[in-house]
Amino acid sequence: MTGSSATDQHNISNGQKLTPCDKNGTINSPTEPISKWREAAPQILAVAAKNLLLIGFGCTLGFSTILIPELQKPEPEIFVTLEELTWISSMNLILVPVGCLGSGFISQYLGRRKTMMLANGPFVAAWLLYHYAYNSTMLFCALALTGLTGGLLEAPVLTYVAEITQPHLRGMLAATSTTAVIFGVFIQLFAGSLTNWRTVALINMALPAFCFISLLMIPESPHWLIGKGRFDEAVKSLRWLRGWVSESHVNDEYNGLCESIRRPLANGELDAGDSKWKPYANRSFYVPFFLVCWGFFVGNFGGMAALQTFAVFIFSELKAPIDEYTATVLLGAAELIGTLSCVMLIHFTGKRKLSIFSTLGTSACYLIAAIYKSMLDHGTIENTEHAWLPTYALIVSAFLCHVGIRLLPWILIGEVFAPSVRSGASGASSSFAYVCTFLVNKVFLYMVNGITLAGTFWFYAVVGLVGSLVIYFILPETEGRTLREIEDHFCGIRNLNERPEKPALPGKQRWAATNPIPVTDDIESKL
Numbered sequence: 001m002t003g004s005s006a007t008d009q010h011n012i013s014n015g016q017k018l019t020p021c022d023k024n025g026t027i028n029s030p031t032e033p034i035s036k037w038r039e040a041a042p043q044i045l046a047v048a049a050k051n052l053l054l055i056g057f058g059c060t061l062g063f064s065t066i067l068i069p070e071l072q073k074p075e076p077e078i079f080v081t082l083e084e085l086t087w088i089s090s091m092n093l094i095l096v097p098v099g100c101l102g103s104g105f106i107s108q109y110l111g112r113r114k115t116m117m118l119a120n121g122p123f124v125a126a127w128l129l130y131h132y133a134y135n136s137t138m139l140f141c142a143l144a145l146t147g148l149t150g151g152l153l154e155a156p157v158l159t160y161v162a163e164i165t166q167p168h169l170r171g172m173l174a175a176t177s178t179t180a181v182i183f184g185v186f187i188q189l190f191a192g193s194l195t196n197w198r199t200v201a202l203i204n205m206a207l208p209a210f211c212f213i214s215l216l217m218i219p220e221s222p223h224w225l226i227g228k229g230r231f232d233e234a235v236k237s238l239r240w241l242r243g244w245v246s247e248s249h250v251n252d253e254y255n256g257l258c259e260s261i262r263r264p265l266a267n268g269e270l271d272a273g274d275s276k277w278k279p280y281a282n283r284s285f286y287v288p289f290f291l292v293c294w295g296f297f298v299g300n301f302g303g304m305a306a307l308q309t310f311a312v313f314i315f316s317e318l319k320a321p322i323d324e325y326t327a328t329v330l331l332g333a334a335e336l337i338g339t340l341s342c343v344m345l346i347h348f349t350g351k352r353k354l355s356i357f358s359t360l361g362t363s364a365c366y367l368i369a370a371i372y373k374s375m376l377d378h379g380t381i382e383n384t385e386h387a388w389l390p391t392y393a394l395i396v397s398a399f400l401c402h403v404g405i406r407l408l409p410w411i412l413i414g415e416v417f418a419p420s421v422r423s424g425a426s427g428a429s430s431s432f433a434y435v436c437t438f439l440v441n442k443v444f445l446y447m448v449n450g451i452t453l454a455g456t457f458w459f460y461a462v463v464g465l466v467g468s469l470v471i472y473f474i475l476p477e478t479e480g481r482t483l484r485e486i487e488d489h490f491c492g493i494r495n496l497n498e499r500p501e502k503p504a505l506p507g508k509q510r511w512a513a514t515n516p517i518p519v520t521d522d523i524e525s526k527l
Contacts, residue, residue: 038243043165046218046241047173050160051180052211053116053153056123058184059204060146062308063130064089065185065328066192066200067139069312080136082445088139089309090441092147097431099151111228112156112163113220120208120215122149127208130201154430163223164241175343178407182332182339185308189332193325226257279418284491285425288416291474292429295409298359298467300436303366303460304401306444307331307394317453318373320391327391331398338402350479351408356468358404363464365397370457377454405467409433415478418487 068089071080080088107115122145129142161174191200219237226234234257238250279285299305307314311331315324322330346354369390375381409429417425447456478486 034243049214049218054180055184056207058181062185062188090438091143094438095147096151096434099148103155107155112160115156117215119153120212123208127201127205163221179339186332186336284418288490292409296433299406300440302464305437305440319387321387334399335402338399350477352477355404355408359468361400362397363461365393366457366461368393373454
């Protein structure tokens with residue numbers, strides 16, 4: 001870098017005031033304009049490499065769906081009890097929050113990219129354990145590895161996208177994370193319909209290897225590099241991420257990043273003591289926290305979590321007119337299409353309308369399945385002539401659920417919390433999501449044994465109906481609003497529902513102006 005000294009750069013971390021010119025010499029304007037496609041391409045590639053890791057995590061979530069039916073056969077390869085079966089469906093999920101506890105520290109010490117690379121090793125070990133498993137203990141070890149590793153990758157994947165992307169690309173690229181996880185689930189459902197689960201586990205080993213190689217080719221987060229005092233590497237990273245440009249093209253952004261890291265120290269925002277817990281007693285925390293957690297509760301206890309895990313069993317119980325494995329593949333495809341539809345529709349419909357429509361539609365689908373199964377159990381229907389009705393109702397429910405309520409809380413996490421509580425609230429609400437998924441899967445078979453499958457569907461339908469009513473009253477429309485406007489709403493200063501609509505065209509530029517740099521909130525240390 002021109003015009004910078006080691007002493008000046010060290011002063012940034014000590015909170016001393018330095019002008020942009022002090023840090024990086026004279027700010028030069030770019031000599032050549034860079035096309036938008038060239039500027040966006042490296043950011044898309046970097047996010048795609050990160051998404052390979054999430055696809056691998058999705059594979060671990062979907063693998064239980066093809067493993068459980070094999071263990072339920074009269075003569076399974078591995079004998080398990082009902083209690084062990086319930087743990088196989090849920091054990092990895094409850095361990096994700098445990099993995100999150102060390103995720104932030106490891107990510108902060110090693111860096112985002114290295115931590116993501118590190119996560120591929122346990123995934124490979126888990127697939128080997130699955131492939132050679134001959135008892136339930138080996139299955140539990142594999143599940144523990146995938147759960148803990150899933151928690152390990154939470155911090156780096158949450159922060160990496162925010163720190164490497166430009167504001168106008170950040171929302172769209174961040175939304176691909178959930179799509180990657182659902183795609184991983186779909187891969188397992190499709191592969192399980194074609195071959196044995198041990199073979200699927202062996203094939204899955206290729207993905208972590210490919211992901212590791214891909215991560216080697218992308219740069220570390222410039223935000224993290226600056227925080228570690230590795231300024232030359234930060235500039236090289238920015239040059240790569242902004243279209244393989246010269247240093248003069250990234251001067252302004254580099255200086256802005258340095259300022260954003262220095263400012264909390266200079267302003268004394270990192271106070272010690274009990275004062276750091278005071279924001280968690282404010283309305284700006286507990287109102288949006290309830291909203292996000294309610295979204296996670298409805299998205300899981302509304303039936304989708306159990307349907308995804310026990311799809312083969314459910315379609316078999318409903319006497320589906322098509323092969324249960326084929327129906328499960330269609331279910332996975334519906335989830336994937338629903339996720340992609342959400343990414344495309346949310347900017348036009350907004351979150352509020354899409355979420356209410358999604359929750360009501362999912363509830364209606366479970367109501368249809370509940371009525372049919374009740375009539376079948378009571379002998380009102382003596383044949384399976386109409387078995388297509390609940391089968392396709394559940395497939396449609398998978399689509400509707402992933403169009404809105406299943407993704408809504410993950411999207412809201414990044415925008416409804418005030419900066420002072422964003423890291424802690426994000427970590428706590430994410431953990432709540434995995435606990436909900438764990439509980440739904442853990443109790444599903446017990447619910448079926450206690451209140452029948454029809455009764456379980458009735459429960460899911462009621463949760464969806466009540467959930468949609470609560471969302472109607474507590475969810476404001478946040479799409480197209482600035483982070484400051486959303487914060488004012490939850491603080492009780494201004495109601496978003498009473499504010500006029502924003503003009504559509506210049507919104508992107510206006511958002512970029514008000515959100516030039518990712519909030520320095522150190523989210524990984526709280527997960």
